Amino acid sequence: NAGVTQTPKFQVLKTGQSMTLQCAQDMNHNSMYWYRQDPGMGLRLIYYSASEGTTDKGEVPNGYNVSRLNKREFSLRLESAAPSQTSVYFCASSESLGGLGEKLFFGSGTQLSVL
Amino acid sequence: GQQVMQIPQYQHVQEGEDFTTYCNSSTTLSNIQWYKQRPGGHPVFLIQLVKSGEVKKQKRLTFQFGEAKKNSSLHITATQTTDVGTYFCAGPRGSARQLTFGSGTQLTVLP
Numbered sequence: 511n512a513g514v515t516q517t518p519k520f521q522v523l524k525t526g527q528s529m530t531l532q533c534a535q536d537m538n539h540n541s542m543y544w545y546r547q548d549p550g551m552g553l554r555l556i557y558y559s560a561s562e563g564t565t566d567k568g569e570v571p572n573g574y575n576v577s578r579l580n581k582r583e584f585s586l587r588l589e590s591a592a593p594s595q596t597s598v599y600f601c602a603s604s605e606s607l608g609g610l611g612e613k614l615f616f617g618s619g620t621q622l623s624v625l
Numbered sequence: 626g627q628q629v630m631q632i633p634q635y636q637h638v639q640e641g642e643d644f645t646t647y648c649n650s651s652t653t654l655s656n657i658q659w660y661k662q663r664p665g666g667h668p669v670f671l672i673q674l675v676k677s678g679e680v681k682k683q684k685r686l687t688f689q690f691g692e693a694k695k696n697s698s699l700h701i702t703a704t705q706t707t708d709v710g711t712y713f714c715a716g717p718r719g720s721a722r723q724l725t726f727g728s729g730t731q732l733t734v735l736p
Binding site for chain 1 (some may be wrong): 629660713715
């Protein structure tokens with residue numbers, strides 16, 4: 511099993527350009543997530559999808575859109591990139607820990623620089 | 626909104642010394658999770674605590690959940706170079722799927 515696969519691993523954009531980060535999981539998980547990680551700030555939730563066909567905003571959704579294409583795939587789109595979106599982006603999926611929590615499985619991350 | 630504070634931000638220890646990181650929430654948590662991220666890697670789930678006063682051990686790692694379920698700690702006994710990385714705590718914000726992560730403690734182990 512590959513787990514959670516993200517592409518690309520690295521990307522450089524100019525301000526105003528658009529791009530889509532792709533994510534796929536092969537663990538048959540219902541829930542998927544997009545986080546961003548900035549130095550000294552931990553991980554912040556951008557959007558999540560509790561199940562196929564649903565998406566919800568997280569802590570920092572502005573400037574992003576998502577698509578839950580099917581159960582396996584969850585993409586993150588930046589319509590007009592800004593330097594403030596320079597970050598490392600992690601996709602994750604989760605399995606239930608028996609009602610009180612979800613165990614997250616993370617992809618290897620995408621390092622995005624916006625110039 | 627809910628905040629999860631983690632201290633210290635950085636910790637350097639000599640190999641063999643103990644290490645502790647602390648996590649404090651502004652609100653009562655239904656559960657708390659801990660993750661480890663190796664340099665250049667991605668976060669990996671370590672454990673979840675759900676009960677007030679709960680203590681769990683994984684080899685040299687001891688995890689505690691406070692009585693009031695607003696704080697937690699991770700203690701590593703006799704650190705090894707393999708313990709290097711950033712340790713994050715995380716608690717649910719609203720639903721179980723909205724985790725709020727602490728800012729992490731970056732552990733360096735000097736050989």
